[in-house]
Amino acid sequence: MKEDKTDTSALNTATVTEHLQTVISVKNLVKKFGHFVANDHLTFEVYKGEIFGFLGANGAGKTTAMRILCGLSSPTSGELTVGGYDVYKQAELIKRNIGYMSQKFSLYEDLTIAENIRFYAGIYGLSRQQRKEKEDRMLKKLGLEPERDKLIASLPLGWRQKLSFLIALLHDPQIVFLDEPTGGVDPITRRQFWDFIYEAAAEGKTIFVTTHYMDEAEYCDRVSIMVDGRIAALDTPDVLKKQFNSEDMNGVFLQLARGATRTD
Amino acid sequence: MKTIKYILQKEFAQIRRNKTMLRMIVMLPLVQMLVLVFAATYDLKNVDIYVVDQDLSDTSRGLINHFEASPFFNIHDASFDLEDGINQLKKEESDFVLVIPPDFERSLVREDEADVQLLINAIDGNKASLIYQYTSNIISAYNKQIIMRWKGLPDFNPPMRVDARDNYWFNPELDYKWYMAPGILSILVTIIGMFLSGMNLVREKEMGTIEQLNVTPIKKWQFIVGKLLPFLVIALLDLAFGLLIARLVFNLPVEGSLVLLFGFGALYLVGVLGLGLFISTVTETQQQVMFVTFFFIMVFVLMGGIFTPVESMPHWAQQLDRLNPIYYFIRIMRMVCLKGSGFSDLLEEFVSLTIIGISFLSLAIWRYRKTS
Numbered sequence: 001m002k003e004d005k006t007d008t009s010a011l012n013t014a015t016v017t018e019h020l021q022t023v024i025s026v027k028n029l030v031k032k033f034g035h036f037v038a039n040d041h042l043t044f045e046v047y048k049g050e051i052f053g054f055l056g057a058n059g060a061g062k063t064t065a066m067r068i069l070c071g072l073s074s075p076t077s078g079e080l081t082v083g084g085y086d087v088y089k090q091a092e093l094i095k096r097n098i099g100y101m102s103q104k105f106s107l108y109e110d111l112t113i114a115e116n117i118r119f120y121a122g123i124y125g126l127s128r129q130q131r132k133e134k135e136d137r138m139l140k141k142l143g144l145e146p147e148r149d150k151l152i153a154s155l156p157l158g159w160r161q162k163l164s165f166l167i168a169l170l171h172d173p174q175i176v177f178l179d180e181p182t183g184g185v186d187p188i189t190r191r192q193f194w195d196f197i198y199e200a201a202a203e204g205k206t207i208f209v210t211t212h213y214m215d216e217a218e219y220c221d222r223v224s225i226m227v228d229g230r231i232a233a234l235d236t237p238d239v240l241k242k243q244f245n246s247e248d249m250n251g252v253f254l255q256l257a258r259g260a261t262r263t264d
Numbered sequence: 265m266k267t268i269k270y271i272l273q274k275e276f277a278q279i280r281r282n283k284t285m286l287r288m289i290v291m292l293p294l295v296q297m298l299v300l301v302f303a304a305t306y307d308l309k310n311v312d313i314y315v316v317d318q319d320l321s322d323t324s325r326g327l328i329n330h331f332e333a334s335p336f337f338n339i340h341d342a343s344f345d346l347e348d349g350i351n352q353l354k355k356e357e358s359d360f361v362l363v364i365p366p367d368f369e370r371s372l373v374r375e376d377e378a379d380v381q382l383l384i385n386a387i388d389g390n391k392a393s394l395i396y397q398y399t400s401n402i403i404s405a406y407n408k409q410i411i412m413r414w415k416g417l418p419d420f421n422p423p424m425r426v427d428a429r430d431n432y433w434f435n436p437e438l439d440y441k442w443y444m445a446p447g448i449l450s451i452l453v454t455i456i457g458m459f460l461s462g463m464n465l466v467r468e469k470e471m472g473t474i475e476q477l478n479v480t481p482i483k484k485w486q487f488i489v490g491k492l493l494p495f496l497v498i499a500l501l502d503l504a505f506g507l508l509i510a511r512l513v514f515n516l517p518v519e520g521s522l523v524l525l526f527g528f529g530a531l532y533l534v535g536v537l538g539l540g541l542f543i544s545t546v547t548e549t550q551q552q553v554m555f556v557t558f559f560f561i562m563v564f565v566l567m568g569g570i571f572t573p574v575e576s577m578p579h580w581a582q583q584l585d586r587l588n589p590i591y592y593f594i595r596i597m598r599m600v601c602l603k604g605s606g607f608s609d610l611l612e613e614f615v616s617l618t619i620i621g622i623s624f625l626s627l628a629i630w631r632y633r634k635t636s
Binding site: 070071072073074091092095096098099100102104105106107108109110111115118119120122123124125151 | 266267269270271273274277278281282471472473475476477478479480481482634635636
């Protein structure tokens with residue numbers, strides 16, 4: 001397992017440094033809810049094929065920023081492009097090119113695995129042939145082939161999350177947004193989940209992921225840490241650890257988040 | 265178009281697994297048709313009379329016999345004391361008191377004229393005036409009989425008079441159930457369609473699944489139409505089911521074309537389901553949807569002319585009814601079922617329902633937001 005991870009990771013970093021093609025560009029993003037400033041002048045870029053970690057305490061504004069990038073919420077001001085498309089004017093084009101897995105579990109529990117796949121494949125306009133291929137490959141990967149006609153409600157959480165991730169990839173999006181994908185999931189499943197993420201990144205997909213787990217932050221190519229709606233730090237985990245003189249990301253995070261005034 | 269097909273597939277799979285919803289879809293028409301149609305009747309039957317006969321003559325007994333013979337009246341009790349009658353009226357044990365004064369027969373013979381007194385419980389004004397009408401009919405029939413008897417000499421030329429011969433069209437036996445059943449059916453399809461579609465959309469909000477849909481390139485109209493069609497189909501199935509029950513149980517005629525009836529049903533449902541979906545786009549929980557939808561259905565139904573003729577409403581209310589889809593649909597149902605009206609008789613309703621349908625549907629599509 002461990003070796004696997006370092007391999008793909010190395011490959012990843014290589015791709016990033018070679019091309020450095022920007023797929024998400026955010027300049028001065030501001031989002032206000034009334035007087036509350038959820039995102040305060042965020043500026044960052046995400047490159048093609050990288051795993052970009054978005055860290056921060058609860059209420060720091062991670063989910064808000066992610067929802068804006070996905071077109072679920074509109075920004076108050078700022079210049080934003082995702083996959084080369086403008087967030088204000090080309091939201092529907094962005095939606096063809098992104099995958100999204102929300103914090104709240106969002107497959108239909110009263111549908112079977114196969115029915116969920118068929119529905120989302122249909123919405124994204126996949127042909128029956130394409131769907132069959134993807135479905136077979138996906139279920140094989142998860143070892144869920146015998147479960148194909150079982151209701152989602154009967155699956156354990158870990159399986160649901162993995163399935164939900166693969167369904168978000170069904171239409172081959174170039175960018176995938178994951179909002180705390182491993183919340184409440186056991187360590188083994190989390191490991192597997194990250195293997196899936198590496199695989200997707202190795203195929204050239206860009207992964208934008210928010211998380212609470214600091215060990216997961218180490219798996220990212222670059223991380224940004226948000227504190228009170230602002231980006232307090234943004235770099236590779238190694239550079240950040242050196243900069244804050246810490247052994248692990250946990251130390252970095254604690255130093256930054258200690259000054260936070262917002263909590264839930 | 266393909267996208268809509270996939271939404272429909274998904275909705276029907278979910279409906280199939282929702283046992284409570286399926287039970288409602290079957291039970292609602294049964295209960296509404298078998299209970300409400302019988303209960304919601306204006307037919308006046310079993311009116312309880314309290315008789316105070318202070319004359320006790322042949323003539324007064326004759327009059328009472330006339331009441332007794334009528335299918336609408338029951339002699340509930342009798343005495344000589346008016347007070348007892350009034351008490352019974354107060355206790356709601358009798359609906360009206362018939363008072364025949366002591367000199368009834370005498371004044372009739374001497375002065376060719378006699379009075380009886382009717383005390384009617386008029387809490388329900390409609391019922392009271394019906395009772396009065398029926399009573400007057402009985403008394404005037406009795407009058408004729410008296411005249412014939414007293415002046416009925418063999419060579420007597422009867423006085424000239426005009427006879428009214430009535431013939432009730434479209435509902436010859438004045439069966440109230442025929443009038444109510446199409447109306448109740450209209451309410452039934454409205455409740456089924458509006459509640460189910462509205463609650464279904466808002467449930468996706470509650471579950472969070474709508475987020476996942478909102479990040480897909482699905483078009484707003486595709487989503488709304490995909491949410492509307494399944495419940496339109498279910499409501500039409502219930503319309504068919506309800507009509508079948510009405511046919512079997514009350515022998516309700518369908519004089520006009522069934523195709524026309526269901527065509528109008530579909531057009532009507534586009535409007536009310538559009539409104540239901542619009543309500544669900546502006547609310548966040550199923551409770552809120554229920555509450556707001558209930559409000560609209562209540563107003564629509566009470567103004568729609570199912571119980572009270574729209575023609576007797578104040579002018580402004582009649583104008584308001586032009587926006588009320590259920591008003592048109594109740595009319596259409598009654599006209600097609602009882603009169604056998606064709607499309608050309610229903611042009612005005614067609615135009616109005618089309619405008620209402622397009623408006624509500626567009627409103628729902630416009631108000632549905634993929635981005636908050």
